Amino acid sequence: MGQSLVKNYLHIVFSTRHRQPLIHPPYENDLHNYLGGVCKSLECQPIKVGGYTDHVHILCMLSKKIALMKLVEDVKSNSSKWIKTLDPSLQNFYWQNGYGAFSVNPAEVDKVIAYIANQHEHHSRKSFQDEYRTFLKKYQVEYDEQYVWD
Template sequence: MPNTYTQIYIQIVFATKGRDIKIKSEVKEEIEKYICGIFSNKKQKVLAIYANPDHLHIFFSYKNLQITIPELIKTVKIESSNFINDKKLCLGKFSWQEGYGAFSYAKSQKEQVVNYVLNQEKHHAKKSFKQEYLEILTAFEIEFKNEYLFEFYDE
């Protein structure tokens, strides 16, 4: 669309079904690359991605407003689940949990968020996924009900 200019930065967070430890280190990079390809095919630019064993962080520049964020995430979840199952990258059937978190950032925060996403391993050595997610929701002043959060079995 001519004369339409956007600069929107979004971090997406979603979890494996049942918070199962499904994404092993041996397949992590292959899964991340595949998901980046999905974003690229949808004309979005991934700035940072990190597949934890039981959840995923994606920080991207939301450029193509022809696709909504819910449509994009639905596509990413379906296509990546199919890829993981078809390639048998995980033991048993793989799927993502329902829902996701989507958080917007200013351009001035871009480098900080990229570093945050790429340093998930260090971050989770000190803090659980549940603690991290609740802190994000609180920082963004998002009202939530515990029963609608991700399944946090380990806490």
């Protein structure tokens, strides 16, 4: 085969450290745009970025040129440095150490886009931790509750 053809949709989820509600409304859209920009700079085309006060969701295409771990590392480190420049109250902004990344069936992309777009409504009823546990169960990820949160 002469070409490397790849199409991997990924739904990436991670929270602020200790799930602190530091993603304030005045900065939320700018943060989501920044996260998407970092993805784009790494040739991981962002499709939808959203979240809530204590976490983010990124739906993107994983480039064939980068490892998932490197994508998440760069997204988190660059955005953490950037957000701290916006307001003195954000000097202690950090992302959690871990993350979740889940493959998305191309037929389900529109569902994931809608899910990410409705985060504020969704989290009026469900905590991030419960949401994340639901993902882990849905994707049959084995985990130890003691090590999921930092």
